[in-house]
Amino acid sequence: MPKTVKDAIRRGRKTVETVVEEGRRKVENVVEEGLNKVETVVEVGFNTVETVVVEGRRKVETAVSRGRRTVESRFLHGGRTMQAAVLHGREDVRIEDVPVPSAGPGELVVQVGAALTCGTDLKVFRRGYHARMIVPPALFGHEMAGTVVEAGEGVTAFQPGDRVVALNSAPCGECYYCSRGQENLCDDLLFNNGAYAEFIRVPARIVAKNTHVVPKGVPLEHAALTEPLACAVHGFEDSGPRPGDTIAVIGGGPLGLMILHVAALAGYETIALVRREGQAVAAKLLGATHVVQTRSITEAVEATRALTPNKRGVDIAIEAVGVPEAWQEAVELVRKGGTVNFFGGCAAGTHVSLDTNRLHYSDITLRATFHHTPEICRKALDLIADGRFQASAFITGHAHLYELNRVFETLMNRSTEIKTAIVP
Ligand SMILES: [Zn+2]
Ligand SMILES: [Zn+2]
Numbered sequence: 001m002p003k004t005v006k007d008a009i010r011r012g013r014k015t016v017e018t019v020v021e022e023g024r025r026k027v028e029n030v031v032e033e034g035l036n037k038v039e040t041v042v043e044v045g046f047n048t049v050e051t052v053v054v055e056g057r058r059k060v061e062t063a064v065s066r067g068r069r070t071v072e073s074r075f076l077h078g079g080r081t082m083q084a085a086v087l088h089g090r091e092d093v094r095i096e097d098v099p100v101p102s103a104g105p106g107e108l109v110v111q112v113g114a115a116l117t118c119g120t121d122l123k124v125f126r127r128g129y130h131a132r133m134i135v136p137p138a139l140f141g142h143e144m145a146g147t148v149v150e151a152g153e154g155v156t157a158f159q160p161g162d163r164v165v166a167l168n169s170a171p172c173g174e175c176y177y178c179s180r181g182q183e184n185l186c187d188d189l190l191f192n193n194g195a196y197a198e199f200i201r202v203p204a205r206i207v208a209k210n211t212h213v214v215p216k217g218v219p220l221e222h223a224a225l226t227e228p229l230a231c232a233v234h235g236f237e238d239s240g241p242r243p244g245d246t247i248a249v250i251g252g253g254p255l256g257l258m259i260l261h262v263a264a265l266a267g268y269e270t271i272a273l274v275r276r277e278g279q280a281v282a283a284k285l286l287g288a289t290h291v292v293q294t295r296s297i298t299e300a301v302e303a304t305r306a307l308t309p310n311k312r313g314v315d316i317a318i319e320a321v322g323v324p325e326a327w328q329e330a331v332e333l334v335r336k337g338g339t340v341n342f343f344g345g346c347a348a349g350t351h352v353s354l355d356t357n358r359l360h361y362s363d364i365t366l367r368a369t370f371h372h373t374p375e376i377c378r379k380a381l382d383l384i385a386d387g388r389f390q391a392s393a394f395i396t397g398h399a400h401l402y403e404l405n406r407v408f409e410t411l412m413n414r415s416t417e418i419k420t421a422i423v424p
Contacts, residue, residue, distance in 0.1 A: 083424065084197030085404050087140040090128035095402050098139075098197075103152035106204030108211070110166060113220030115144040115195035115422045116395070117407060118228060119253055125408045131348070132191070133168075139194030141422070142168035145214055145223035149199065155207060165223040166202040167210035167230070167377050168192055184234070184371040196404055198424040210374050215385040221421045222384055222391035229389075230372035230380040232258035235318060235343040237376070238369040241268060245315035248272075248304055248333050251344060252279025254394060254418050256320035259343070261286040265388055271307055271314065273300050273329075278416035285393055297325060301332045313338060320344045324352040331355070334364060342368040395421050 080100045085093050103109045121141060124130045134140070145165040148158050158164060171178050171186035178186050194200045202211060214223040236259055241247060245268055249260045252274030263270050264287025271290045272283035280293040292303045305311040313335035319326050322344030330340045331354055346352075358364065372380075383389045397420040399407045407420050 082198035083401055084194065085140045085401065087124065087128075087134065087136045087138055089136050091125060091408075092128070093125060093140060093196075093405055093408065095404065100199050101201035103150040103155075103201065104204070105153045106155060106207055107152040108148050108155060108158060108164070108166070108202040108207050109150040110144075110146040110164060110200050110202055111149045112144050112195060112197060112200055112424050113146040113163070114224050115141045115197075115424075116221070116224045116228075117411060117417075117420045117422065118143050119255060122408060122411050126412065132189075134191070134193050139197060139200075141195030141197070142191075142193050143224050143227045144195035144200065145220040145226070146200070147220075152204070158207070158211065158213070163214040163220060163223075165212055165214055165220075165226045165381060166192070166200070166206055167372075167374075168195075168227055169371070170203075170206040170209040170374070172205075173209070181373075183373040189371075196401060196422055196424075198401075210377055212378065212381050214381075218385050219391075221395055223381065224421070225384055225391055225394060225419075226377055226381045227372070228255060229258055229262075229383065230377040231255060231369075232262050233380050233383065234372045234376045235259055235320075235341055235369040236262045236266070238367055239316045239318055239339050239341045240365075241266070241316060243267075245269075246271065246308060247316045247318065248314040248330075249318045249320060250300075250326050250330055250333075251320035252276065252283060253320065255343070256318075257282055257286055257418065258394065259318055259320055260288055261390065261393075262383070264288065265383075271304055273304060276414075276416070282393065282418065286390060297329045297332075301329060304333050308335070312336070315339070316341070318343050322346050324350055327352045328354065331358065331364065331366075334362075336362045337364070338362075339365040339367060342366065345370070394418050397421070398423060400424070 081097045082100045083095055084098045086096045087093050101109050120130070124134055129135055145163070148160050148162045148164055151159055169189050169191045171183035172188040175187040177183065190203060190205050192203055192206055214220060232255055241263070247263045247268050248271040249256050249263070250273045252272065260270055260272050260283060269289045270287065271292060272288040273292045274280050274283055275293065275295050280291045283291050290307050292300055294300050294303065305313050308314055314333050315335060316339045317330040317333040318341045319330040320343045324346060326344065327342050330342065334340055384391055396418045399420050399422055401422055401424045404422060407422070411417060
């Protein structure tokens with residue numbers, strides 16, 4: 001073979017070898033890279049799978065644990081949990097799942113039909129506690145009416161299905177004050193809270209002394225007004241009204257309006273002293289003979305006195321705000337020989353200064369009515385049932401239990417609401 005041919009073959013072989021060699025390298029690279037990629041994917045996939053498994057396991061465990069708790073609670077508490085408002089502290093009310101209460105001897109369990117918001121609850125919401133009535137964490141709310149679902153051993157006055165109003169407290173009946181008919185001052189006043197809930201347990205003492213069947217035709221939310229109305233009736237009666245008296249009520253809150261309404265229904269000439277337009281409208285609607293609407297105390301005193309003969313002042317002034325300025329204002333409103341009732345409770349530690357000359361030489365009687373007695377609660381329910389009492393005027397809103405926080409926030413912002421019915 002000629003040299004050139006041999007050379008050509010050699011070169012060609014080399015080229016082929018090179019191509020083969022390069023091709024092999026390329027393939028190896030691709031395989032190598034592919035392998036790496038597959039390993040990475042497997043690695044990542046494995047991690048992902050592990051994470052999913054771990055998370056899944058946690059979810060399952062949580063679900064099992066929650067489920068077990070619910071099941072256990074159902075076993076322990078007759079089959080149910082319920083939603084209830086629990087007060088934890090200042091402006092901290094949470095709707096929680098708690099066991100449905102059961103009735104011990106003498107007790108009732110009542111399915112709440114309506115629970116009403118109240119100035120006291122608002123104070124408690126703001127301050128986080130009430131030394132006498134509630135210490136957190138605790139079930140919350142105290143004005144309610146509902147239907148008996150369970151009557152404990154020994155209860156004869158009520159049975160399941162009865163519509164009842166159970167008051168927020170009951171006196172002991174044995175202490176010095178109880179024996180003198182001043183049960184509102186009982187040394188051992190038993191309070192009950194937990195009205196903002198689906199069910200409430202009523203302690204034996206309250207069942208025995210301060211629970212009533214709601215008369216047919218009276219809506220439960222109206223019956224729930226028994227407690228605040230009892231306070232209002234007590235404040236009114238304690239002021240010793242006599243026929244022909246003119247009664248001034250300071251304050252357009254729920255209790256001020258209630259006292260005013262009670263006095264108007266009893267036929268007295270009344271003067272409502274309020275600050276806001278909505279309160280003035282409500283006062284008129286509830287029977288106020290006159291309404292004095294102003295933010296100035298001096299103006300309020302002058303205008304009120306101007307409504308009495310020779311500006312002598314009113315026979316009775318009832319303060320239902322609970323601030324020292326209003327306490328002082330009340331003393332300025334009454335005539336010689338008149339009566340002042342400091343009905344609104346001020347914050348602990350509050351002091352007021354009063355003109356002693358005026359108190360003494362004008363022979364002014366000072367009273368300060370607190371709370372209610374079982375007899376007055378009965379009277380309050382009778383008043384609600386009698387049809388003339390405008391219960392629906394006091395309930396200006398309705399809300400569900402889970403909206404309770406929002407309701408309190410609205411009430412704190414001085415809305416025009418009087419009371420909101422919380423329906424579980
Ligand atoms: Zn109340
Ligand atoms: Zn007592």
